[in-house]
Amino acid sequence: MTSQRIPMDGRDVRAQLAALRSDHPALYRRIDLGKAEKWAVEVAGNARRRDDFAAEEAGGRGGHYVTAQAMNVEARATGVAELFRLIRQGPPRRRTVVDMLGGDGLVSRVCSGLGLSDVDIITCDGSPYMVAAAWAHGWPALLQAAQRPLFRESSVDAVLFAYGTHHIDRELRAETVGNAHRILGADGVLVLHDFAVGGPVDIWFTDIVDRYSAMGHPYPHFTADEVDEYLAKAGFSSWEVLEIDDPIIATGETAERAELNLGAYLVNMYGLVEAQAAFGEHEATVWAVAQAREIFRYSTVGGEIDCCAVDYDLERRAWRARLPRKAIVGVGRKA
Numbered sequence: 001m002t003s004q005r006i007p008m009d010g011r012d013v014r015a016q017l018a019a020l021r022s023d024h025p026a027l028y029r030r031i032d033l034g035k036a037e038k039w040a041v042e043v044a045g046n047a048r049r050r051d052d053f054a055a056e057e058a059g060g061r062g063g064h065y066v067t068a069q070a071m072n073v074e075a076r077a078t079g080v081a082e083l084f085r086l087i088r089q090g091p092p093r094r095r096t097v098v099d100m101l102g103g104d105g106l107v108s109r110v111c112s113g114l115g116l117s118d119v120d121i122i123t124c125d126g127s128p129y130m131v132a133a134a135w136a137h138g139w140p141a142l143l144q145a146a147q148r149p150l151f152r153e154s155s156v157d158a159v160l161f162a163y164g165t166h167h168i169d170r171e172l173r174a175e176t177v178g179n180a181h182r183i184l185g186a187d188g189v190l191v192l193h194d195f196a197v198g199g200p201v202d203i204w205f206t207d208i209v210d211r212y213s214a215m216g217h218p219y220p221h222f223t224a225d226e227v228d229e230y231l232a233k234a235g236f237s238s239w240e241v242l243e244i245d246d247p248i249i250a251t252g253e254t255a256e257r258a259e260l261n262l263g264a265y266l267v268n269m270y271g272l273v274e275a276q277a278a279f280g281e282h283e284a285t286v287w288a289v290a291q292a293r294e295i296f297r298y299s300t301v302g303g304e305i306d307c308c309a310v311d312y313d314l315e316r317r318a319w320r321a322r323l324p325r326k327a328i329v330g331v332g333r334k335a
Helices: 013-023 033-044 062-071 077-087 106-114 128-137 170-183 200-212 224-234 255-269 273-279 281-295
Strands: 095-099 119-125 141-143 156-161 184-194 238-245 248-252 309-313 318-323 326-333
Touching: 013 033, 013 128, 013 141, 062 128, 062 255, 077 106, 077 156, 077 184, 077 238, 077 326, 106 119, 119 128, 128 141, 156 170, 170 184, 170 224, 184 224, 200 273, 200 281, 224 238, 224 326, 248 255, 255 281, 255 309, 255 318, 273 281
Parallel strands: 095 119, 095 156, 119 141, 156 184
Antiparallel strands: 184 326, 238 326, 248 318, 309 318
């Protein structure tokens, strides 16, 4: 983790580049400075754009999102660990990873907690509020649109799209994957993560987040066939589409507290301010867990239903509330 703690303007691309050059020269050398300068000019001249993860006073849910990550850094650690297992496959080596939808740097924090010392991650995001938050936490970050990477051709080892890939406009998705392929070097890997159309997570966004968050959620999710098509068209030498377990986990000193912590995470993670206004802050957490129990239901191999469950975790010595989620992940490898 860097020692950088100077408040960063999330819209000031030039200031971010200067901080990267000073504190993270290896990451800075991978940036296409010509493209970055053009982007800096464009950002400075375009103050009006939709930003779901802006601060609450600007109509977004950024503050709630940052609060959720701070209250439970390990909530999505199972899925992040699996994504980086896929990234780190092959002979051991140090890898530069572009976390293209990195928010406030959660993936970097999780990887630090997992002890993954062989990856250098740069957090990228299209939300100035998120980029500023990443720097505030000490993670190198750069404002950019996912479909317009500011990195040089063949300059990075891995590109990750996760926990927000559906925010990329459908008509831009093929181009986005193609541009990710372009910035990957030899033996580079793209990992594209999302939740399937029609699955429990998609239903959660449609029925809960779209209705109860400040800006709604008008973003179509992916299908496995869609991911396969993008990887094929981008020119990867090999690719696969698979399913991983990606639960949300919350803990507490009692079973009830673990459930309440899960509910609080869900309310903050998805900015369910309309639920808080309708039910009250405490009751909104109880309501969120009740809704999750109904929506997050998966059939298991044994024919049983896997839904939100609470048990005692001997390793953590705490009660654990586990919300099951299954994600589709496309993995493309460049020769």
